[in-house]
Amino acid sequence: MLQLGTAAERGGERAEAVGDFAEFVRVSMPGLLRYGHALTGNPHDSADLVQAVLEKVGSRWAAVQRKGDDPLAYVRRAMANTHISIWRRRRRESLVADFPDSGAVAPELSRLENEPLWQALRDLPPRQRAVVVLRYYDNLSEAEIANALGISCGTVKSQSSKAMASLRTRLAKEGVTGGRTG
Numbered sequence: 724m725l726q727l728g729t730a731a732e733r734g735g736e737r738a739e740a741v742g743d744f745a746e747f748v749r750v751s752m753p754g755l756l757r758y759g760h761a762l763t764g765n766p767h768d769s770a771d772l773v774q775a776v777l778e779k780v781g782s783r784w785a786a787v788q789r790k791g792d793d794p795l796a797y798v799r800r801a802m803a804n805t806h807i808s809i810w811r812r813r814r815r816e817s818l819v820a821d822f823p824d825s826g827a828v829a830p831e832l833s834r835l836e837n838e839p840l841w842q843a844l845r846d847l848p849p850r851q852r853a854v855v856v857l858r859y860y861d862n863l864s865e866a867e868i869a870n871a872l873g874i875s876c877g878t879v880k881s882q883s884s885k886a887m888a889s890l891r892t893r894l895a896k897e898g899v900t901g902g903r904t905g
Contacts, residue, residue, distance in 0.1 A: 752773070
């Protein structure tokens with residue numbers, strides 16, 4: 724009888740954890756999709772990234788909650804790490820016999836695709852892009868970014884500095900002006 728009671732309690736805890744996870748996903752999804760879009764550069768890869776990470780996190784949601792850390796920071800860190808892993812796998816050179824046809828992208832698919840700042844941001848290394856997006860897009864502090872990505876505050880500062888220098892250089896070459904000086 725004790726085993727049945729324990730199993731029933733576990734079932735109740737599991738149902739509550741699933742409910743909490745569903746609520747977390749409902750509340751966090753828009754922000755996670757925006758963050759994923761900024762990381763990946765397009766909404767389709769963003770949705771795939773968010774789905775893959777939420778599948779992994781959902782399967783161990785109770786452990787994530789027991790840990791006591793901010794679940795949103797945990798998911799953002801998982802997204803950044805997963806994106807970096809995917810980027811490293813895709814970065815490998817693959818030889819092809821013919822050049823692929825370059826298809827035209829309809830302007831309504833993404834109004835930012837041809838913006839110089841968006842293109843420059845997309846060309847940053849994944850960690851620098853993640854730091855810039857979390858700092859200037861999600862308005863997180865250096866400590867929050869460090870927690871979300873699992874890096875030190877010093878690394879956040881150096882990655883941000885390198886990213887901003889790279890963006891300034893690239894945008895200056897393209898003749899884009901604006902923003903603050905100094």
